[in-house]
Amino acid sequence: MAQEKSMAIPEFLSKAELLKQGAEARVYRAEFLGKPTIVKERFPKRYRHPVLDEKLTHRRTVQEVRSILRCRRAGISAPVVYFVDYTSHCIFLEEIVGSSTVRDHIASTRQSDCSNELAWLAERVGQILAKMHEEDVVHGDLTTSNMLLRHQEDGESELFLIDFGLSYISALPEDKGVDLYVLEKAFLSTHPNTETLFERLLKSYAAASKKSSAVIKKLDEVRLRGRKRSMVG
Amino acid sequence: MHVTHELELFPDHRVTQMLFKEVKNAAELRQCAVEGKIKGALINPTMLVNPFQVLVAANKAVNLQKIGKMKTRSLYSEIIFNLSPTNNISEAFKRFGSSDGDDSVLVVLVHDKDEPQLLSDITARVSGRQVPAEDVSSLTDHAKIKKLYKITPQEEKCGTLLDAVVCRMASKDIL
Numbered sequence: 001m002a003q004e005k006s007m008a009i010p011e012f013l014s015k016a017e018l019l020k021q022g023a024e025a026r027v028y029r030a031e032f033l034g035k036p037t038i039v040k041e042r043f044p045k046r047y048r049h050p051v052l053d054e055k056l057t058h059r060r061t062v063q064e065v066r067s068i069l070r071c072r073r074a075g076i077s078a079p080v081v082y083f084v085d086y087t088s089h090c091i092f093l094e095e096i097v098g099s100s101t102v103r104d105h106i107a108s109t110r111q112s113d114c115s116n117e118l119a120w121l122a123e124r125v126g127q128i129l130a131k132m133h134e135e136d137v138v139h140g141d142l143t144t145s146n147m148l149l150r151h152q153e154d155g156e157s158e159l160f161l162i163d164f165g166l167s168y169i170s171a172l173p174e175d176k177g178v179d180l181y182v183l184e185k186a187f188l189s190t191h192p193n194t195e196t197l198f199e200r201l202l203k204s205y206a207a208a209s210k211k212s213s214a215v216i217k218k219l220d221e222v223r224l225r226g227r228k229r230s231m232v233g
Numbered sequence: 234m235h236v237t238h239e240l241e242l243f244p245d246h247r248v249t250q251m252l253f254k255e256v257k258n259a260a261e262l263r264q265c266a267v268e269g270k271i272k273g274a275l276i277n278p279t280m281l282v283n284p285f286q287v288l289v290a291a292n293k294a295v296n297l298q299k300i301g302k303m304k305t306r307s308l309y310s311e312i313i314f315n316l317s318p319t320n321n322i323s324e325a326f327k328r329f330g331s332s333d334g335d336d337s338v339l340v341v342l343v344h345d346k347d348e349p350q351l352l353s354d355i356t357a358r359v360s361g362r363q364v365p366a367e368d369v370s371s372l373t374d375h376a377k378i379k380k381l382y383k384i385t386p387q388e389e390k391c392g393t394l395l396d397a398v399v400c401r402m403a404s405k406d407i408l
Contacts, residue, residue, distance in 0.1 A: 006299040008242045032241055033288045062407045069404050072397070075387035080396045081403040083292060087300055092403075094396075158391075 009088045042089040061089045067137050067164035074135045077160045096148050096160050103144035106191050122197050126204030133176045134209050140166030142183035177218030178227045236366040240292050248291045249342045250284050256361035260333035274309040274341040275331035279374040282395045290315035318382045318401045
């Protein structure tokens with residue numbers, strides 16, 4: 001049988017609701033096998049050589065699925081993967097219905113001035129990231145927009161990590177330190193004057209993991225020099 | 234009794250699931266499927282958590298068939314293969330396919346809009362009692378599934394058994 005690109009997925013996506021378009025991928029909402037689903041489509045980048053583009057896109061798709069699985073196995077909430085298509089580079093993920101981003105949550109909670117709740121949240125984020133780094137998953141794009149919060153009926157809320165597109169597996173404290181550094185930069189610029197809150201996050205990160213002291217030490221180094229170690233690229 | 238779902242990606246394809254208990258002719262049915270007289274997949278329902286699991290397997294099978302990348306010889310064997318967490322075809326058939334001594338079976342059919350003929354053909358062949366396909370959850374062998382898919386207690390904290398199973402099915406070709 002001739003190997004050809006199926007038109008089924010492009011046709012399906014043309015009827016789906018486009019939620020966001022970034023530099024890397026488009027994110028759609030649709031119903032898939034009867035469930036509310038998020039589809040992440042890594043479209044071809046015309047500015048790259050086709051062979052290189054295919055390779056990079058394929059690797060990122062694979063990496064994203066692997067990291068989600070690894071996190072879930074360790075008990076870290078991340079969306080369920082329903083289906084992956086490696087020809088159109090689409091990942092079909094569970095939609096976390098009724099959730100909001102940690103970013104929005106912090107912004108709205110700060111207006112209503114509930115510092116206790118935010119402190120709780122910062123600690124929770126610190127614990128989850130410590131757990132993720134214990135599994136040697138480096139997220140690569142930690143921001144408060146890539147964390148979702150879903151409030152449950154029992155008053156508890158569940159924290160999900162999303163967007164593992166730039167993630168990779170590494171045991172190096174250096175890589176984990178850079179991961180936290182990226183979050184620190186993003187956190188403090190999206191939420192001004194939250195230095196004490198972020199400190200709380202780091203403290204709970206440090207308390208939650210045995211491997212954390214080496215990472216925090218690296219974080220201090222990275223702060224002095226920036227995230228690029230080799231000064232190349 | 235049966236459940237039929239449309240595959241949103243392939244709108245001219247429907248997946249129908251029929252569950253039978255107290256089946257007396259499992260060996261004969263399996264032979265028919267092997268010979269191609271039954272155009273469907275015969276699945277051991279104790280390895281299923283929920284009909285959604287079968288939908289995920291069927292959707293993947295149809296997609297791979299369209300792009301010519303199936304790992305097994307037919308759409309129906311591919312559905313059984315897709316349920317398994319490993320890439321070992323004979324083991325997938327052994328664990329997830331129907332065995333000769335089974336007293337229950339889930340029949341999966343992939344068809345276009347018209348189906349009544351197909352369904353009555355299956356019910357005529359199976360000597361057993363048809364029950365609602367959703368009842369598959371009452372036959373689930375949880376311990377066996379957890380062992381086979383290597384599901385840890387911590388993973389069950391962040392989702393259901395079905396979530397864990399579906400994730401493994403969707404990602405098995407890159408592990």
